Amino acid sequence: MRTGDLTTPALVVEAARLEANLATMAAVLPGARLRPHVKAHKCTALARRQAAHGHRRFTCATIAEVEGMAAAGLGEDLLLANEVADAGRLGRLARSGARVTLAVDSEETIAAAVAGGVGEVVIDVNVGLPRCGCDPGDAGRLAESARARGLLVRGVMGYEGHIVGLADRARRIEMIGPAMEALVAAHDDVGGELISAGGTGTYDINTWATEIQAGSYALMDTAYTELGLPFGQALYVEATVISVSPRWAVADCGLKAVAMDHGNPTIEGSEVWFFSDEHVTFEPGRPVTVGERIRVTPAHVDPTVAKHRTIFVIDGDDVLESWSVDLRGW
Amino acid sequence: MRTGDLTTPALVVEAARLEANLATMAAVLPGARLRPHVKAHKCTALARRQAAHGHRRFTCATIAEVEGMAAAGLGEDLLLANEVADAGRLGRLARSGARVTLAVDSEETIAAAVAGGVGEVVIDVNVGLPRCGCDPGDAGRLAESARARGLLVRGVMGYEGHIVGLADRARRIEMIGPAMEALVAAHDDVGGELISAGGTGTYDINTWATEIQAGSYALMDTAYTELGLPFGQALYVEATVISVSPRWAVADCGLKAVAMDHGNPTIEGSEVWFFSDEHVTFEPGRPVTVGERIRVTPAHVDPTVAKHRTIFVIDGDDVLESWSVDLRGW
Numbered sequence: 001m002r003t004g005d006l007t008t009p010a011l012v013v014e015a016a017r018l019e020a021n022l023a024t025m026a027a028v029l030p031g032a033r034l035r036p037h038v039k040a041h042k043c044t045a046l047a048r049r050q051a052a053h054g055h056r057r058f059t060c061a062t063i064a065e066v067e068g069m070a071a072a073g074l075g076e077d078l079l080l081a082n083e084v085a086d087a088g089r090l091g092r093l094a095r096s097g098a099r100v101t102l103a104v105d106s107e108e109t110i111a112a113a114v115a116g117g118v119g120e121v122v123i124d125v126n127v128g129l130p131r132c133g134c135d136p137g138d139a140g141r142l143a144e145s146a147r148a149r150g151l152l153v154r155g156v157m158g159y160e161g162h163i164v165g166l167a168d169r170a171r172r173i174e175m176i177g178p179a180m181e182a183l184v185a186a187h188d189d190v191g192g193e194l195i196s197a198g199g200t201g202t203y204d205i206n207t208w209a210t211e212i213q214a215g216s217y218a219l220m221d222t223a224y225t226e227l228g229l230p231f232g233q234a235l236y237v238e239a240t241v242i243s244v245s246p247r248w249a250v251a252d253c254g255l256k257a258v259a260m261d262h263g264n265p266t267i268e269g270s271e272v273w274f275f276s277d278e279h280v281t282f283e284p285g286r287p288v289t290v291g292e293r294i295r296v297t298p299a300h301v302d303p304t305v306a307k308h309r310t311i312f313v314i315d316g317d318d319v320l321e322s323w324s325v326d327l328r329g330w
Numbered sequence: 331m332r333t334g335d336l337t338t339p340a341l342v343v344e345a346a347r348l349e350a351n352l353a354t355m356a357a358v359l360p361g362a363r364l365r366p367h368v369k370a371h372k373c374t375a376l377a378r379r380q381a382a383h384g385h386r387r388f389t390c391a392t393i394a395e396v397e398g399m400a401a402a403g404l405g406e407d408l409l410l411a412n413e414v415a416d417a418g419r420l421g422r423l424a425r426s427g428a429r430v431t432l433a434v435d436s437e438e439t440i441a442a443a444v445a446g447g448v449g450e451v452v453i454d455v456n457v458g459l460p461r462c463g464c465d466p467g468d469a470g471r472l473a474e475s476a477r478a479r480g481l482l483v484r485g486v487m488g489y490e491g492h493i494v495g496l497a498d499r500a501r502r503i504e505m506i507g508p509a510m511e512a513l514v515a516a517h518d519d520v521g522g523e524l525i526s527a528g529g530t531g532t533y534d535i536n537t538w539a540t541e542i543q544a545g546s547y548a549l550m551d552t553a554y555t556e557l558g559l560p561f562g563q564a565l566y567v568e569a570t571v572i573s574v575s576p577r578w579a580v581a582d583c584g585l586k587a588v589a590m591d592h593g594n595p596t597i598e599g600s601e602v603w604f605f606s607d608e609h610v611t612f613e614p615g616r617p618v619t620v621g622e623r624i625r626v627t628p629a630h631v632d633p634t635v636a637k638h639r640t641i642f643v644i645d646g647d648d649v650l651e652s653w654s655v656d657l658r659g660w
Contacts, residue, residue: 007660039607061608063337082608083572083580085621105573108620130603131611132573132580161606242413243435243462250413250462256636257660261590261605273460275591276491277632278391278412279368281461290438291415301608306586307637309659329639330337330587 001319003312004293008240009257011308011325012295015315017220017234018049024230025217026053028204033211035079035196038327040215040302043311044072045323050218059196059213063089068327070098077101079196081157081213083109083124083132084182087116094118101154106132110146120152122194125186127158127179136182140189155194158183159213164201167226174206180208201227221301223262236295237265237304238312239280241288249288252294254278259303266297333642334623338570339587341638341655342625345645347564348379348548354560355547357389358534358561359522363541365389365409365526368657370545370632373641374402375653380548389526389543393419398657400428407431411487411543413439413454413462417446424448431484435464440476450482452524455516457488466512470519485524488513489543494531497556503535510538516601531557551631553592566625567595567634568642569610571618579618583626584608589633596627 003012025034036050039061047058047069057077060066064080067089075098080090082103094100094117103124104110114120125143126133134142141152160179164174180197187195198212201224206212216224219235239253251267255275258265264272270284280296288294298304305311306328313321333342366380369391377388377399380579387407390396396408397419405428410420412433424430424447433454434440443451453472456463464472473483490509496502512525517525526543531554536542546554549565569583581597585605588595594602599615610626626636635641636658643651651655 009660064390082582084582085570085622106620109572112621126575128577130575131609135575154483240415241374242415242439243458245456245465246459252412252414252660255589255591256633259585259590261585276461279461290413291442303586330339330582 003238003314003317003319006238006312006319008238009047009253010238010291011305011310011313012236012238012312012314013219013318014234015313017232021218021220021231021234022049022053025203026055027213030054032057034212035211036218037061037213037215038065038069041219041305042325042327043305043323043325044068044074046218046235046311047072048072057211059215064329065318065327066090066100067093070096075099075329079103079122081196085109087112087118091117103132103157104142104144104146105132107145110142110149110151113151114149120154121146122154122157122192122196123186123190125156125158125183127160127183127197128163129159131161133158137184139186143190151223153190155192155196156183156187156190157194158186159199160202160206161196161199164199165223166201167270169228171175172202175200176205178205184208187212200224200229200231217299219301219305221262221304222266222297222299233297235301235305236297239294239296241290241292241294244288244290247283248273248281249284250279250281251294252278253280257283258296258298259300259307261303262299267294268297333568333644333647333649336568336642336649337344338568338623339583340568340642341635341640342566342568342644343549344641345643345650347562348653351548351550351561351564352379352383355465355533355544356385359542360384362387365541365543366548367391367543367545368395368399371549372655372657373634373635373653374398374404374656376548376641377402377404387541389545391621392660394659395657396420396430397423400426406427409433409452411489412525415439415442417442417448418627421447427535433462433487434472434476435462436472436648437475439471440472440479440481443481444479450484451476452484452487452522452526453516455486455488455513457490457513457527458493459489459491461491463488466516469516473520483520483522485522485526486513486517486520486528487524488516489527489529490532491529492535493636494529495553500557502532506532506535510536514538530554530561546631549631549635551592551634552596552627552629563627565631566627569624569626571620571622571624574618574620576613577613578603579614580609580611581624581626587637588626588628589630589637592629595629597624598627
């Protein structure tokens with residue numbers, strides 16, 4: 001099959017670029033030093049490629065991701081890096097043989113782990129992003145409470161989400177120290193083998209964490225490309241030009257096919273005017289014709305992938321494989 | 331089943347509000363005066379409710395929507411209000427008995443209709459939105475060309491997408507005249523029974539079109555609510571609070587569950603701070619607790635629905651039905 005045969009809009013991934021990204025990361029963070037975050041690709045076939053590069057522990061954002069990874073035989077050590085109010089489905093998975101560790105940041109979420117039958121947790125610590133995670137000073141008390149209720153506390157996690165996307169590397173380095181020192185202090189109170197943190201933007205400057213939860217490095221997007229990291233753009237949405245006017249053209253990749261939360265996706269050599277539900281209007285840098293294929297580069301990889309059923313793995317114009325985006329939904 | 335039993339995030343639709351919206355619209359635009367746009371809900375079960383209110387002709391934005399509507403027995407008169415470079419799948423549908431009409435705006439898209447075996451078209455005319463549609467002055471020539479190639483030209487369409495969302499009704503009224511006069515002039519050159527145009531924001535002021543392509547009116551969103559139309563918010567994303575801090579709380583409805591292209595969705599009585607992939611961070615207007623359910627109101631209905639597999643139809647806390655969002659994908 002050729003890319004020209006794909007129904008558009010179609011999510012395509014350049015096989016060589018993906019493999020290079022995976023190899024680059026595995027060289028810096030081998031084996032358990034990386035706990036790849038599957039939320040970025042929601043694809044067990046891609047997770048299997050990460051496992052082939054030596055990473056056997058994974059990070060998930062949703063219960064459905066944990067279930068899907070376990071069902072795909074990738075359930076050796078799954079961290080749900082997120083709180084849940086009902087851990088029943090996770091408990092069933094744990095009883096069926098997957099290793100499931102759950103983030104908790106309150107007495108209520110500890111109670112949910114106990115009630116659901118999840119035996120292992122990490123204490124989620126707020127390191128500066130106003131989202132989940134307890135106050136660093138509360139981590140020890142929560143760990144004690146979790147252990148008193150029979151849970152195994154494997155350590156701490158703390159996501160520096162307010163830092164990973166900053167374009168200036170010096171600023172990232174400046175900010176990560178205080179954030180991770182707070183996490184390490186919390187870990188001193190909590191104990192356990194894990195200090196889980198980090199993302200693609202801090203993978204090489206977060207030297208405090210025992211494991212890094214990066215995900216975007218595999219496929220990349222225009223937001224992360226601005227950081228000057230050694231990972232290349234592997235993911236595009238292939239689209240077909242359907243209308244050409246004197247000043248602009250329209251292709252069939254709209255905002256239902258590409259995420260808009262990080263701003264407009266881009267089209268190389270062209271100026272994007274705006275996205276509608278099923279269209280992008282752009283000013284082409286060269287003449288285009290109806291039926292011609294173009295490529296749209298997403299600004300944010302995670303929600304873009306989640307809009308598609310299939311990732312087509314390509315080499316030039318050859319479609320090598322099709323991978324199901326099988327970790328979608330909740 | 332109760333809403334409290336739903337796995338969150340979950341798309342819920344208030345049955346009474348939906349029915350009121352459908353009835354209000356059908357009273358103003360009965361039967362064929364409305365050609366409901368299914369792109370807003372991507373759900374044949376909801377289209378069947380629209381058909382029950384008297385509308386038997388539908389508008390689609392994608393080939394998959396046309397296929398799904400035909401498969402559901404709603405293929406009496408389907409307009410694909412969009413250009414395609416390959417009409418093969420549409421031609422197969424037409425041969426299997428569905429009535430399929432395709433928008434064309436160029437010689438290339440006319441050729442695609444002929445090659446694919448779609449026998450009926452409308453000439454898509456640009457009425458001011460820089461997207462698809464030919465120059466109004468070219469419409470007659472294109473119609474002639476289409477007829478010379480054996481196509482039945484049913485008329486014209488022209489979407490005033492630059493007007494439908496304007497908050498000020500007086501401004502909408504002021505702008506729609508010139509746009510629709512251009513479309514009517516094109517229709518004079520083209521002929522045929524159809525002048526297809528309009529949307530929820532112009533349903534009652536577009537008096538030029540023979541049929542209105544509104545879709546959002548059924549479920550609504552915060553963007554359309556600002557227009558002061560007689561349609562009420564029927565759609566929400568139900569979410570669970572998973573973390574509570576002194577100043578903010580976090581619920582499990584992130585930007586993978588709710589569209590961001592029209593800005594932040596809202597939470598009644600609370601201030602939304604920001605959305606992440608799987609979280610919303612908000613400042614609650616009253617104390618909230620972990621496990622509590624909240625409702626997020628989308629800013630843009632179409633891409634929000636497209637993120638979900640199922641619409642749960644509710645009456646208060648009772649879940650009456652679950653409808654598959656079966657028109658997703660391409």
